[in-house]
Amino acid sequence: MPIQLPTPVYKPAFNITRASHVVHRVADLAASRAFYVELLGLVVSDEDRETLWLRGLEEGCHHSLVLKLGEPGCERVGLRVLTEEDLDLAQRHFERTGFPTSWVDVPHQARTLHTRDPAGTPLEFCATMETRPRLFHQVESHRGACVHRLDHVQVVTPKVDASLVFYNEMGFRLSEYVVSDDAIFMVFLQRKGNPHDIVFAEGPGPRLHHVAFTVPDTQSLMLTADLFVRAGKAAQVEFGPARHFSPGLARFLYLLDPDGHRVELFPTHYQTIDIEDEPLRWQAPDFQIGGWQTPPPGWFKDASAFTRS
Ligand SMILES: [Fe+2]
Structure with a gap:
């Protein structure tokens, strides 16, 4: 049976610009800090006794990763819209299409809208958050x-x-997809190009x-794996460094944080913006996730459950 792809929506009802942030719950903030700040090099934008707000060296917005003390799990995926008006348009879009919404107060973010996608993935949208200096040129950081x-x-x-239908309606474009037994089992969706x-x-899910996160170059993947070994944390190096001979074609390193939340590091991706950029189809036997490496069984099986609230 032929695969039917949805028609791209080039002018959606509201303007999502990118994936913005993730909120995780973690059992031990000090252990998480050692992983994300000392070994991965994320920067602390703010912290209190129960929460760490982190950003990357390039990032001028307050946080891309929020770690909250609690039962380990993923609380929410954050997406950015361009303007406050886009937030109101998003709220109307979700209500009209049967996805309940709520407005919430979130520290360091402007007005924030919550909803869930068809599988129950908890999403939040905001147009702005506090800003902090970009630190990529401050090598002492x-x-x-x-x-x-x-x-x-x-x-x-x-x-x-x-x-695929839900995100396509919101203007996400399908860049690549994977087919098995005449059914799509992976979709890669983008807004930022x-x-x-x-x-x-x-x-089984939804689970994260x-x-x-991006890192400066391919050598950073080797260096990071070495750092984890030297820190006595080789068991947290899950998969890689290697290259995906599969969507994205990125070189990668997967790590597991102290609570089992998985992090991918990779140096760069190609650009896909123009209207003639058609979705790329992948199908076994040409689809090799790890290229010259086979993923460990846990890479397929394990993921972070979303929390209830
Ligand atoms: Fe990835």
Whole structure:
């Protein structure tokens, strides 16, 4: 049976600009800080006894990763819209299409809208947040992997088809997809002009598979793996450094944080913006996730459950 792809929506009802941030719950803030700040090189924008707000060296907005003390899980995926008006248009769009919304107060963010996608992935949208200096040129601030910015998230979901329709309606463009047995089981969706802001892979969920950050170069992947070994944390190096011979074609390193939340580091992606950029189709046997490496079983099986609230 031929695969039917949705028609791209070039002028959506509101303007989402990118994947912006992830909110995780963690069991031990000191252990998380050692992982994300000392080894990955994220910068602390703010902290209190229960929360760490982190950003990458390139990032001028307050946070791309929020770590809250609590039962480990992923609380929410954050997306940015361009203007406050886009937020109101988003709220009307979700209500009209049957997705309940709520307005919430979130520290360091302007007005914030919550909803859930068809599989139940908790989403939040905001147009602005507080700003902080970009530190990529301040080498005295650099540590570990020198993470630059959040690039994308990947979600495991039993509803890949419904997710494709839902995000396509919001103007996400399909950059690449993977087909098996004449069904789509992975979709790579983007707003910012590189291959993905959010990825959906078929499986029990919704669960957050990973959050991906960019690092300066390929050598950073080797350096980071070495740092984890030297710190006695080799067990947290899950997969890589290697290259995806699969969507994105990125070189990568997957790490597991102290609570099992998965982080991908990678140096760069290609650009995909123009209207003639058609979605790329992948199908076994040409689809090799790890190129010259085979992913460990846990990479397929394990992901962070979304919390209830
Ligand atoms: Fe990824």
